Amino acid sequence: MRTPPENAQLALLLEVTATPKPGNVDRHRDYPDLRFEHFVAGAVGAAEGLRLAAGCPDEGVGADEGVGGDEDERVDVGIGAAFERAVAGMSQQRGGNTQFGALLTIVPLVRAASRGELSPEGAQAVVEGTTVADAADVYRAFEHVDVTVRDLPEGMDAPDVRHGGDAVPALEERGLSLSDVMAEAAPVDGVAAEWTRGFPRTFEAARWLVDGDESVPVPDRTARAFLRLLAERVDTFVIDQHDESTAREATRRARAALDGEEDPEALAEEFVDRDINPGTTADLTAGALFVALERGLTV
Amino acid sequence: MRTPPENAQLALLLEVTATPKPGNVDRHRDYPDLRFEHFVAGAVGAAEGLRLAAGCPDEGVGADEGVGGDEDERVDVGIGAAFERAVAGMSQQRGGNTQFGALLTIVPLVRAASRGELSPEGAQAVVEGTTVADAADVYRAFEHVDVTVRDLPEGMDAPDVRHGGDAVPALEERGLSLSDVMAEAAPVDGVAAEWTRGFPRTFEAARWLVDGDESVPVPDRTARAFLRLLAERVDTFVIDQHDESTAREATRRARAALDGEEDPEALAEEFVDRDINPGTTADLTAGALFVALERGLTV
Numbered sequence: 265m266r267t268p269p270e271n272a273q274l275a276l277l278l279e280v281t282a283t284p285k286p287g288n289v290d291r292h293r294d295y296p297d298l299r300f301e302h303f304v305a306g307a308v309g310a311a312e313g314l315r316l317a318a319g320c321p322d323e324g325v326g327a328d329e330g331v332g333g334d335e336d337e338r339v340d341v342g343i344g345a346a347f348e349r350a351v352a353g354m355s356q357q358r359g360g361n362t363q364f365g366a367l368l369t370i371v372p373l374v375r376a377a378s379r380g381e382l383s384p385e386g387a388q389a390v391v392e393g394t395t396v397a398d399a400a401d402v403y404r405a406f407e408h409v410d411v412t413v414r415d416l417p418e419g420m421d422a423p424d425v426r427h428g429g430d431a432v433p434a435l436e437e438r439g440l441s442l443s444d445v446m447a448e449a450a451p452v453d454g455v456a457a458e459w460t461r462g463f464p465r466t467f468e469a470a471r472w473l474v475d476g477d478e479s480v481p482v483p484d485r486t487a488r489a490f491l492r493l494l495a496e497r498v499d500t501f502v503i504d505q506h507d508e509s510t511a512r513e514a515t516r517r518a519r520a521a522l523d524g525e526e527d528p529e530a531l532a533e534e535f536v537d538r539d540i541n542p543g544t545t546a547d548l549t550a551g552a553l554f555v556a557l558e559r560g561l562t563v
Numbered sequence: 564m565r566t567p568p569e570n571a572q573l574a575l576l577l578e579v580t581a582t583p584k585p586g587n588v589d590r591h592r593d594y595p596d597l598r599f600e601h602f603v604a605g606a607v608g609a610a611e612g613l614r615l616a617a618g619c620p621d622e623g624v625g626a627d628e629g630v631g632g633d634e635d636e637r638v639d640v641g642i643g644a645a646f647e648r649a650v651a652g653m654s655q656q657r658g659g660n661t662q663f664g665a666l667l668t669i670v671p672l673v674r675a676a677s678r679g680e681l682s683p684e685g686a687q688a689v690v691e692g693t694t695v696a697d698a699a700d701v702y703r704a705f706e707h708v709d710v711t712v713r714d715l716p717e718g719m720d721a722p723d724v725r726h727g728g729d730a731v732p733a734l735e736e737r738g739l740s741l742s743d744v745m746a747e748a749a750p751v752d753g754v755a756a757e758w759t760r761g762f763p764r765t766f767e768a769a770r771w772l773v774d775g776d777e778s779v780p781v782p783d784r785t786a787r788a789f790l791r792l793l794a795e796r797v798d799t800f801v802i803d804q805h806d807e808s809t810a811r812e813a814t815r816r817a818r819a820a821l822d823g824e825e826d827p828e829a830l831a832e833e834f835v836d837r838d839i840n841p842g843t844t845a846d847l848t849a850g851a852l853f854v855a856l857e858r859g860l861t862v
Contacts, residue, residue, distance in 0.1 A: 266608065266655060274607045277576070281600055291590055291599065300590065301580055301782055305862040308573045309565065311610065356565060357862050483600055563604040563656050 268377040268558065269314040272370050275553035276307040276363055278563070279546060282486035284528045286494075286518065287502075287535030288546045291483070295536065302359025309357070310367060313350025316341050317371045318378035340375075343390065344398030344405075344442055347371045351405040361409040365455050365501070365547035368402075369466065370554050372459070377558050384462030391459050394442035400432040402442055414452055414504045422448045454500040454544035458551070469493055469552035474559050482563050490549045491528065494518035499542035506540065514542055567676040567857065568613040571669050574852035575606040575662055577862070578845060581785035583827045585793075585817065586801075586834030587845045590782070594835065601658025608656070609666060612649025615640050616670045617677035639674075642689065643697030643741055646670045650704040660708040664754050664800070664846035667701075668765065669853050671758070676857050683761030690758050693741035699731040701741055713751055713803045721747045753799040753843035757850070768792055768851035773858050781862050789848045790827065793817035798841035805839065813841055 266274065280303040283290035289300055319340040350367045376386035407428040416422060421438050422445045423431035435445075449456035458466055469489045476485040495518040502511040514535070520526040535541070553561075565573065579602040582589035588599055618639040649666045675685040706727040715721060720737050721744045722730035734744075748755035757765055768788045775784040794817040801810040813834070819825040834840070852860075 270607050270610065273610075274604055277603045277607065278600060281603060299780060301577060301780065301862050304576045304580060305573055308569050308576065311569070311572075481598060481600065563600050 266557070267318065267320075268374045269311065269318045269320065271377075271557040272314045272317070272374050272554050273307050273311050274563070275370065275550050275557060276310065276366055277304065278482060278486060278553050279366065279550040280304070280307075282483040282490065282549070284532035285487055285490045285542075285546060285549070286521070286528060286531040287514065287540045287542050288490075290487075290532070293532060293536050295539075295541075298359045298362070302357045303362045305357035306354040306359070306362035309353030309355070310350040310363060312353055313346050313348070313367070314371070314374055316349055317343055317346035317374040319375075342395065342398045342401060343371050343375050344394065344401030346375075348401040348405040348408075351408045355408040361411050363547075363550070364405070364409060364411050365544060366550035368455050369458060369463075369547045369551035373463065373466070373551060373554055377554075382555060382558050384464065384467055388462040391443045391446070396436055396439060396441055398442035399435050399440055399445050400429070402445070403427070403431045403435065404429045412501065412504050416448060417451065420448045452500060452503075454497070455547050457500075458548065463551065465493060465497070466548050466551040467555060469548060470555035470559065473552060473556035474561050482561065486549060486553060487528070488522075489552060490545055491518050491522050493548055493552075494542050494545045495522050499545045501543035501545075502540055510540060514540055518542075565856070566617065566619075567673045568610065568617045568619065570676075570856040571613045571616075571673050571853050572606050572610050573862070574669065574849050574856060575609065575665055576603065577781060577785060577852050578665065578849040579603070579606075581782040581789065581848070583831035584786055584789045584841075584845060584848075585820070585827060585830040586813065586840045587789075587842065589786075589831070592831060592835050594838075594840075597658045597661070601656045602661045604656035605653040605658070605661035608652030608654070609649040609662060611652055612645050612647070612666070613670070613673055615645035615648055616642055616673040618674075641694065641697045641700060642670050642674050643693065643700030645674075647700040647704040647707075650707045654707040660710050662846075662849070663704075663708060663710050664843060665849035667754050668757060668762075668846045668850035672762065672765070672850060672853055676853075681854065681857050683763065683766055687761040690742045690745070695735055695738060695740055697741035698734050698739055698744050699728070701744070702726070702730045702734065703728045711800065711803050715747060716750065719747045751799060751802075753796070754846050756799075757847065762850065764792060764796070765847050765850040766854060768847060769854035769858065772851060772855035773860050781860065785848060785852060786827070787821075788851060789844055790817050790821050792847055792851075793841050793844045794821050798844045800842035800844075801839055809839060813839055817841075 281291050283292045294300055354363050372387055372390045375390045376382050406425050413425055422440055423434040446456040446459040450460045472489045473485055494515055498511040498515050502514050517526055517531055521528040521531050580590050582591045593599055653662050671686055671689045674689045675681050705724050712724055721739055722733040745755040745758040749759045771788045772784055793814055797810040797814050801813050816825055816830055820827040820830050
């Protein structure tokens with residue numbers, strides 16, 4: 265039996281393994297400076313943060329942070345701090361941002377699973393329990409890697425995430441919890457949108473994986489789930505990277521690939537060549553894999 | 564900075580990623596019932612045992628095995644027990660034996676690294692410190708997966724590993740430590756041979772990786788190191804699987820691939836088709852990656 269942090273790590277690894285996922289690094293495709301092995305190293309480095317997300321004590325060699333072996337002494341670290349640690353570990357490779365969005369999707373789900381409440385309601389409860397300190401830690405996490413983001417819409421309370429830790433005083437002054445920040449980002453960020461609604465697309469894609477044909481290898485089922493997610497909603501990362509029209513094209517062509525009107529392999533080649541990277545869809549795919557593994561998907 | 568157990572896990576993952584490795588599962592090749600994702604799940608499942616190999620306390624959720632947070636209370640578990648735990652975790656996937664030999668190579672090196680003595684002498688000291696209890700745990704590990712082995716030569720003291728835990732009374736009666744068992748197996752097993760001599764081939768291949776061209780991705784350097792190892796010595800697993808003559812062919816053709824006389828990709832296809840799997844060479848490659856990562860190889 266794998267623990268929730270182990271399933272979370274496996275989800276990250278299976279996500280990058282699944283092929284073809286048009287526009288993303290996968291078992292058969294790299295970008296020149298963002299390669300498969302960077303994702304592998306990212307998943308290894310993220311493990312400690314994922315254990316913190318589950319409320320496991322930090323057990324690094326020589327750790328002396330006062331974490332006792334007595335279970336009663338355990339204090340859950342905030343999920344913002346767990347996320348920040350996961351991102352710090354993930355970034356120990358030369359590819360840059362590999363799994364920032366995937367970790368932002370998975371960390372609250374790991375916390376829900378560790379409470380025995382891996383459901384839309386359980387995830388919602390984790391989100392609603394977030395604090396200003398969690399928001400501050402997530403802002404600090406942006407300092408570890410270069411994350412492509414858009415300007416928030418006019419009139420928002422939340423400071424620009426690109427300010428990293430410098431934005432913390434503003435967060436504190438305005439009393440913004442992580443769930444407040446996510447609610448503001450939801451219209452322009454597909455992961456934040458999941459946070460505000462109990463992760464509906466993540467849980468739905470998990471069902472596709474669990475209910476899929478047992479004789480089809482999990483990476484193949486995952487690649488199909490990726491296409492279905494992309495076909496049903498524009499990818500906000502493609503909007504950040506390019507524009508709305510490119511994002512709409514990606515969604516239209518994913519649908520054509522599902523309908524057998526396009527070859528998914530050729531689409532994967534073309535999107536990598538054109539640097540059209542539906543990364544938010546990959547983030548939700550990783551989240552769906554985590555939920556599916558927790559619900560008994562066998563590899 | 565990754566810890567030794569993290570580098571060990573990354574080594575397992577980079578080993579299976581490296582392609583082409585003729586006859587082995589890699590980023591581009593599967594066997595029908597032994598697939599890339601089985602190795603990925605194996606590496607995730609092995610992590611807890613690898614942490615035990617480094618002397619880290621077991622921090623599974625709900626663990627109540629009396630491991631205290633106070634460093635002075637820590638007692639290293641034996642490397643046999645750590646190995647057995649790693650194999651038990653590795654086997655939680657449907658492919659069967661993915662990394663038994665790789666873990667047998669890596670576990671003593673993780674212990675040496677955790678003592679700050681990752682050198683042939685340090686590894687030798689770990690081997691010499693093994694006990695009958697370590698041997699018993701390694702025998703028990705054979706019960707978790709179906710491992711291809713040969714009959715030991717006539718007149719050996721060590722019982723057949725295929726007896727698993729049932730062999731423990733014989734081990735105890737004869738007072739055989741794990742290093743005694745490995746010394747007996749050394750003539751017919753390439754991993755055991757490393758155990759008895761301070762892991763010379765593992766450390767040498769690590770040098771190739773560390774000294775390699777920085778502009779060449781680590782998986783490509785790894786695939787070349789695999790070919791070099793195979794070209795210089797017959798693979799004992801191929802002998803177990805087939806016979807001496809097939810193992811000699813594999814070595815001869817690896818040399819031809821290195822010399823540019825054979826296409827390594829075509830060789831990889833052919834060996835998978837013929838089920839010629841130089842698995843011991845892959846085990847040493849994983850060990851070499853671990854040593855190289857500890858010595859600063861960056862991914």
